[in-house]
Amino acid sequence: MDGEKHKEFDRSYFDAAELDTRRKGKRDDEQSAKKEVGLKPVPYFRLFRFLTPKDKVWLAIAVISALIASACFPLLNILFGEMAELMVNAKRVNIDCANNASTISPNTPSPAIDSEKLLERMAEFSIYTAIVGVIELITGYLFISIFSRLAEIQMFRLRKEYLRALLRQNIGWYDTVQDRNFVAKISENVTKVQEAIADKAAMCMFYCLSTLIFLVSALWYGWLLTLVILSTSPVIAISTVIVTSLQSKLTAQEQKAYSKAGMVAQEALSNIKTVMAFSGQQKERDRYEAGLVFALRAGRMRGIVSAFGNGFLWFLNYASYSLVFWYGTKLIFDGRREACTKTPEYDTAAFMVVFFNVLTGSYHFGNALSYLEVFSVGRGAAASIFNVLDRNPEIDSYADAGISPSKRPKGKIVFNNVRFSYPSRKDVKVLRGINLELLPGTTVALVGSSGCGKSTCLQLLQRFYDPDEGSIFVDDLNIKDLKLNWYRDQLGVVSQEPVLFNTTIAENVRLPQKYDTMVGERGAQLSGGQKQRIAIARALIRNPSILLLDEATSALDTQSEAVVQEALDRASEGRTTLIVAHRLSTVRNADVIVSIHNGQVTEVGSHSSLMANKGLYYQLITSQMSGETPDDTTNNYTKSSEKRMSLEPSEDQEFPESMAQPPAEEDLEEHLAKRTSFFSLLRLSSKEWHWMAIGLVFSILQGGMLPLYAYFYGEFMGVLSINDAEEAQREANVYATYFLGIGIYAGVTIGIGLSCFSIAGEALTNRLRKLSFGTMLIQDLSWYDNPRNNVGGLCTRLSGDAASVQGATGTRLGMVSQAFTTIAISAGLALYGLPKLGAVAIAFVPFILIAGFYNGKMLENQQIEEKFATESASSYAFQAVSSIRTVASLGKEEAFVEMYSQALLQPHKKAVAYSHLLGFVYGFSQALLYFAYATVFYYGAYLISEEDAEYTNVFIVGEALIWSMLMVGQTLAFAPNYNKAKVAGGRILNLLDTKPVIQSTPGTGLHTRNSEGSVIFDKVEFSYPERKATKVLKGLTLGIEPNTHVGICGPSGSGKSTCIQLMLRYYDTTSGNVIFDHRDIKTLNLDAFRSQVAIVSQEPALFDRSLADNIAYGDNTRNVTIDEIMDAARAANIHSFITSLPSGYLTRVGDMGAQLSGGQKQRVAIARALVRKPKLLLLDEATSALDAEKAR
Known part of the structure; x- marks a missing residue:
C-alpha cells in the first residue's frame, strides 16, 4: 500500500514538472534562457588587467601617439579653412567703406589676392598639410600596432590564465555550476574581449580624442556658432546612453542563450556513441535549437536598436549642420558689414574651421559610438571569464599555503567521525560518521553495496571535497593543513572509469612507435581493459606512498585480472593501499576488510574473521559465489539456452607506426586550402535574400548621403561670395533645408538598411549553427575518430565559425555596400564637376586599395593558422576540463596549461608580428588623405588662377575626395572580419558537404518489422x-x-x-x-x-x-x-x-x-x-x- 502511494506521488510529481518539460522542451528552454541575464558586464578598464609595467609603458606611448594623431585632423581643418578663405577672397569683390557706409562695388576685384599670391600661399599650405600627413603616418602606425600587439599578448595571457583558473577550481564547484560551456568561452568570449581592447579600442580612443580637440578648436575659432551647432548634443548624449544600455542588456541575454546551447552541443558530442545508439540526434538538435531561439531574438533586437540608434544620431548631426548654414551665413555677413570699423569675429576661415571641426568631430564621435557595441559585447563576454578568474576556491590546488613535509609519508590514514553530503545534493547524507584507521603499509579493502559511500571515501581522501563534519588525517596531520599539490603527489589513483587523454600511451603513463600510439579522445582507440591497464601504469609510475584503487580491475578479463592483480599486490608492498572492489575475490588477501552500509562502517576485520562473523561481508561473498545465474535484468530477453564464444587475441597486438602521431602539417595545409569566395558566402545567406535585398537597396541609398552632402556643401560655398546679404541668407536657408532633408534621408536609410542586414545576419548565424550541429550529429563514428574532429575543436567551430560568417554578410556587408556606393558616386561627381582635378583626386584611391589588398592576403593566412592552432589548443582545454577529477588527482593542472599555451604560441608570435603591418597600413592610408588634400587644393588653386575654374567645384571635388578616402578606410577596417568570414565560410561549407559513410536518413534502407533478433x-x-x-x-x-x-x-x-x-x-x-x-x-x-x-x-x-x-x-x-x-x-x-x-x-x-x-x-x-x-x-x-x- 505504501509502495502504491509512493508510486502515485512519483507519478504526479513527475507529470507536473518533468514530463511537461519534455513535451514542451523548446518553450521551457527559452524561458530558462530568458530567466537570468547573467553577470553584470565588467568595467571597461578591467579588460586591461593583464598589462605588465613594461606593457603600460608601451600603452602610454600608444596613448600619446593617438593624442598626436588625433590633433592632426583638426589641424588639417584649420589649414583647410585658411585655404578656403583664400579661394573665396580670390573671387569676391572689394568692399568700399567710404563715407562711413558699407556699400559694395560689384565689379571691382579684390586687390588683396592675385593669382600669383594665391598659388604661393596654397603651396605653403600644401607643404604644411603634407608634414601633418607624415606625422599622422608615424603616430597612426604607433598607436594601432601597439594596441594590437598588447591586445594579442593580453589575450594569450587571458586564455592561459582562464584555463588555469578553471583547473584551479574545486570539484564541488564543477558539481554545482550551471554554465559549463567553458571551451566555447575560451575561444569565442576571449575573442570578443580581444576585439574590445585591440585596434578597435585604439580607433575609438583616437576618435574620442579627436572629437575633443575638434570641439575645443571649434570653440576657440567661434564659440557662439559652435554652441548653436551643439544645441542637439543633450539629445545625442541621452540617446547614446539609452542605446548603449539596451545593447549591453541584450548582449548579455544573447551570450546566456548561446552558452546554454553550447552546453547541449558539448554534452551531445562528448557522448556521441550514446546519442547514436539510442537515435537521439533529433532530440539533441531540438534541445540545441531551443537554446538558440532566444539568442536569435536578443541578437536581432540588439541589431535593430543599434541600427536605428545610429540612424537617429546621423539625423541629429545633419540637423545641426542645417543650423550651421542658417546661422553661420548670418554671422559671416554681419562680420562683413562691421569689417570697416573692426576686425570681424567671423569670416570664411572661422566659419570653415568651426563647421568642419564640428562636422568631422561629429563624424568621429559617431564612429566612436559605433564601437560601443563592440565594447558592450566585450565587457559582457568578460564577465563570466573574470568571475572564474576572481574566484578563490575553498580547495585550491595552486595555493602555497599548507605543510609540505620533507619526508615521504608513512601512509597512516585516519577517518575521524566523517560526515559528508555532495554540494549538489546537500540533503542526501552519503557518509554518516565514518571512523576508520589504516596503518602504514597495510592493504585495506572497502566493500559494500553499490552507492554505500566507498568511492566517496576515496574522493575525500584525494581532497576533492572537504567533510561536512569530522576530519581526515594522514600521518597524524589533517589533510586540510597539507599543501594540496604536495599531498596529491603522494597518491596514486586508479579510478573505476579511467580517463585517458588524447595523446600517446607514453604521455598518458608519464603525464611524462608502440608507446607513441595516439589513444584517441578519452582513450577511444583502446578497449576498456587496455585503458585500465594504462591507468594502473600511470598510477604506479608516480611511486606513491598511498595507492587508491577504485575497481582497478573491473574492466579486465579473468586472465588479465590475475596478472594485473599480482602486479598490484606487488605494488602495494611497502605502501598503504585502499581498495574499493565489487569482485570480492580480489580483496581476500587484504590486511583489513571494511564493510560499509548506508554511509557507516558496520564491520572491520580480515577475510577469515569476517566470514566467521557471518555479517554483511559474508552475505556479499555468498551472494557473489551463487551469482552464476543470468542477470535478472535480462530475463525478459533470454531463454535457458546459453552460449559462450571465446575470441583469441590478435597475433600481433602491436600498434602500427602510421598511428603514431596526428598529421599536423597536412592538417594545416588542408586548413589553408579552406577558403571560399564572396559569392559562396552570399549563397549561405540565400534563405535571407529578401532581408538582404532590402538592406542592400537601403545601403546603396545610404551611400548617396555623403556625395549629396559634398555637392550641396560645394554649392553653398558659392553663397559666401554673394555680395547681397539678404540674397545670401535666402540661399543659405535653402541649403539648410536641404541638409535637414539629408538628415531625414540618412536616419531612414541607415535604420532600415542596417536593421535588415542585422536580422539577416542573426538568422544566418542561427541557421548555420543548426546546420553545422545537425551535420556533426549525422556523421558516423569514424569521422569522430579523426583527431581533427575532437570535441573541443568541434565546439570551437560551432560557436565561432557561424558568427564569423557575419563578417561578410551581416551589417558589415551593409557598411561595405554603402562605402562602395559612396566611392562610385563621389568619383563620378568629382569627374563631372572638374574632370582634371577629379582625375588627380581619384589617382590616390588605388594606393589605399593595394595596401588593403596586401594586408588582407597576409591577414587571411595568419587567421587560418590561428584558427587551426585554436582548435588544437581547445582539444587540450576540453580534455582537461571534462576530466577535471583525473587532472586534479594527478596534480597535472599546470601541465595542461602549458600544453595549451604551447599549442597557441606560434600563431601568437605571428599575430604579434602582424600588428606592425596592421599599424603601417592604417598610418599609410591616413597619410594618403593628407597628401591627396595637399595635392588637390594646390592643383585646384592652379585651375582657378590659370583656367578660371569655379572654386565651388574645387570644394565639391575636395569633399568628394575626403569622403571617398574615409569610406575606403572604413572598408579596409572590416578586412579582418571579411577574411575571417572567408575562412569560417569555407570550413562550414566543407562540413556541410561532408557525407557520412554510414547514412542515417529516413528514406534510406529497409525498415525491419517484427524482428526476431538473430x-x-x-x-x-x-x-x-x-x-x-x-x-x-x-x-x-x-x-x-x-x-x-x-x-x-x-x-x-x-x-x-x-x-x-x-x-x-x-x-x-x-x-x-x-x-x-x-x-x-x-x-x-x-x-x-x-x-x-x-x-x-x-x-x-x-x-x-x-x-x-x-x-x-x-x-x-x-x-x-x-x-x-x-x-x-x-x-x-x-x-x-x-x-x-x-x-x-x-x-x-x-x-x-x-x-x-x-x-x-x-x-x-x-x-x-x-x-x-x-x-x-x-x-x-x-x-x-x-x-x-x-x-x-
Whole structure:
C-alpha cells in the first residue's frame, strides 16, 4: 500500500514538472534562457588587467601617439579653412567703406589676392598639410600596432590564465555550476574581449580624442556658432546612453542563450556513441535549437536598436549642420558689414574651421559610438571569464599555503567521525560518521553495496571535497593543513572509469612507435581493459606512498585480472593501499576488510574473521559465489539456452607506426586550402535574400548621403561670395533645408538598411549553427575518430565559425555596400564637376586599395593558422576540463596549461608580428588623405588662377575626395572580419558537404518489422579507420539465435567490444557481413535497425539531466510514460534509490553522471536500455561496477 502511494506521488510529481518539460522542451528552454541575464558586464578598464609595467609603458606611448594623431585632423581643418578663405577672397569683390557706409562695388576685384599670391600661399599650405600627413603616418602606425600587439599578448595571457583558473577550481564547484560551456568561452568570449581592447579600442580612443580637440578648436575659432551647432548634443548624449544600455542588456541575454546551447552541443558530442545508439540526434538538435531561439531574438533586437540608434544620431548631426548654414551665413555677413570699423569675429576661415571641426568631430564621435557595441559585447563576454578568474576556491590546488613535509609519508590514514553530503545534493547524507584507521603499509579493502559511500571515501581522501563534519588525517596531520599539490603527489589513483587523454600511451603513463600510439579522445582507440591497464601504469609510475584503487580491475578479463592483480599486490608492498572492489575475490588477501552500509562502517576485520562473523561481508561473498545465474535484468530477453564464444587475441597486438602521431602539417595545409569566395558566402545567406535585398537597396541609398552632402556643401560655398546679404541668407536657408532633408534621408536609410542586414545576419548565424550541429550529429563514428574532429575543436567551430560568417554578410556587408556606393558616386561627381582635378583626386584611391589588398592576403593566412592552432589548443582545454577529477588527482593542472599555451604560441608570435603591418597600413592610408588634400587644393588653386575654374567645384571635388578616402578606410577596417568570414565560410561549407559513410536518413534502407533478433557474423574482418594496419577481427564467423543468451569472452583487447560496435553499426566491416534477421545490416534503415537494439556500456554515459530524462532516453521515438520509467528502474534495481532522493526522479545526475556512483550509473544505463524493449540487448561489461547482489 505504501509502495502504491509512493508510486502515485512519483507519478504526479513527475507529470507536473518533468514530463511537461519534455513535451514542451523548446518553450521551457527559452524561458530558462530568458530567466537570468547573467553577470553584470565588467568595467571597461578591467579588460586591461593583464598589462605588465613594461606593457603600460608601451600603452602610454600608444596613448600619446593617438593624442598626436588625433590633433592632426583638426589641424588639417584649420589649414583647410585658411585655404578656403583664400579661394573665396580670390573671387569676391572689394568692399568700399567710404563715407562711413558699407556699400559694395560689384565689379571691382579684390586687390588683396592675385593669382600669383594665391598659388604661393596654397603651396605653403600644401607643404604644411603634407608634414601633418607624415606625422599622422608615424603616430597612426604607433598607436594601432601597439594596441594590437598588447591586445594579442593580453589575450594569450587571458586564455592561459582562464584555463588555469578553471583547473584551479574545486570539484564541488564543477558539481554545482550551471554554465559549463567553458571551451566555447575560451575561444569565442576571449575573442570578443580581444576585439574590445585591440585596434578597435585604439580607433575609438583616437576618435574620442579627436572629437575633443575638434570641439575645443571649434570653440576657440567661434564659440557662439559652435554652441548653436551643439544645441542637439543633450539629445545625442541621452540617446547614446539609452542605446548603449539596451545593447549591453541584450548582449548579455544573447551570450546566456548561446552558452546554454553550447552546453547541449558539448554534452551531445562528448557522448556521441550514446546519442547514436539510442537515435537521439533529433532530440539533441531540438534541445540545441531551443537554446538558440532566444539568442536569435536578443541578437536581432540588439541589431535593430543599434541600427536605428545610429540612424537617429546621423539625423541629429545633419540637423545641426542645417543650423550651421542658417546661422553661420548670418554671422559671416554681419562680420562683413562691421569689417570697416573692426576686425570681424567671423569670416570664411572661422566659419570653415568651426563647421568642419564640428562636422568631422561629429563624424568621429559617431564612429566612436559605433564601437560601443563592440565594447558592450566585450565587457559582457568578460564577465563570466573574470568571475572564474576572481574566484578563490575553498580547495585550491595552486595555493602555497599548507605543510609540505620533507619526508615521504608513512601512509597512516585516519577517518575521524566523517560526515559528508555532495554540494549538489546537500540533503542526501552519503557518509554518516565514518571512523576508520589504516596503518602504514597495510592493504585495506572497502566493500559494500553499490552507492554505500566507498568511492566517496576515496574522493575525500584525494581532497576533492572537504567533510561536512569530522576530519581526515594522514600521518597524524589533517589533510586540510597539507599543501594540496604536495599531498596529491603522494597518491596514486586508479579510478573505476579511467580517463585517458588524447595523446600517446607514453604521455598518458608519464603525464611524462608502440608507446607513441595516439589513444584517441578519452582513450577511444583502446578497449576498456587496455585503458585500465594504462591507468594502473600511470598510477604506479608516480611511486606513491598511498595507492587508491577504485575497481582497478573491473574492466579486465579473468586472465588479465590475475596478472594485473599480482602486479598490484606487488605494488602495494611497502605502501598503504585502499581498495574499493565489487569482485570480492580480489580483496581476500587484504590486511583489513571494511564493510560499509548506508554511509557507516558496520564491520572491520580480515577475510577469515569476517566470514566467521557471518555479517554483511559474508552475505556479499555468498551472494557473489551463487551469482552464476543470468542477470535478472535480462530475463525478459533470454531463454535457458546459453552460449559462450571465446575470441583469441590478435597475433600481433602491436600498434602500427602510421598511428603514431596526428598529421599536423597536412592538417594545416588542408586548413589553408579552406577558403571560399564572396559569392559562396552570399549563397549561405540565400534563405535571407529578401532581408538582404532590402538592406542592400537601403545601403546603396545610404551611400548617396555623403556625395549629396559634398555637392550641396560645394554649392553653398558659392553663397559666401554673394555680395547681397539678404540674397545670401535666402540661399543659405535653402541649403539648410536641404541638409535637414539629408538628415531625414540618412536616419531612414541607415535604420532600415542596417536593421535588415542585422536580422539577416542573426538568422544566418542561427541557421548555420543548426546546420553545422545537425551535420556533426549525422556523421558516423569514424569521422569522430579523426583527431581533427575532437570535441573541443568541434565546439570551437560551432560557436565561432557561424558568427564569423557575419563578417561578410551581416551589417558589415551593409557598411561595405554603402562605402562602395559612396566611392562610385563621389568619383563620378568629382569627374563631372572638374574632370582634371577629379582625375588627380581619384589617382590616390588605388594606393589605399593595394595596401588593403596586401594586408588582407597576409591577414587571411595568419587567421587560418590561428584558427587551426585554436582548435588544437581547445582539444587540450576540453580534455582537461571534462576530466577535471583525473587532472586534479594527478596534480597535472599546470601541465595542461602549458600544453595549451604551447599549442597557441606560434600563431601568437605571428599575430604579434602582424600588428606592425596592421599599424603601417592604417598610418599609410591616413597619410594618403593628407597628401591627396595637399595635392588637390594646390592643383585646384592652379585651375582657378590659370583656367578660371569655379572654386565651388574645387570644394565639391575636395569633399568628394575626403569622403571617398574615409569610406575606403572604413572598408579596409572590416578586412579582418571579411577574411575571417572567408575562412569560417569555407570550413562550414566543407562540413556541410561532408557525407557520412554510414547514412542515417529516413528514406534510406529497409525498415525491419517484427524482428526476431538473430545475428550472424559472416567471415567478418575489421580494422578501425584510424588504425587500418591493425586487424582487430580476422574472419570472425558467429551465429546468434533469437532469444538466446550468448556470452563473448576473451582476453582484453581481443575484439569483444568491437563486435558490439559492429552490431550497432558504428562502423562497417572491412570485409564480410553482419546479418540481422537474415538481412545484411548495411541494407537496413539505420534508425529503424537501432530501434531494435539496446546497449549497456562498460562506461555508461549519462546526460546532465534528470534521472527520469536519462532513463527515458532509451526510446527517443515517443514520450515515455512515468510508469514505464519506474518499471524499468525497478527492473534495474535502482527505483528504491531514486525514490529515497528528495527530488526523486527529477534529481539531476550531473556532468557525465558525476553525482552518481559507478554502480548507480550502470543501473540507470540498464534501465535506459530496458525502456527501449529491444529485440537485441548488448551488455558490454554491464555489471562491472555493481556489487554481487545488484549484479544478480
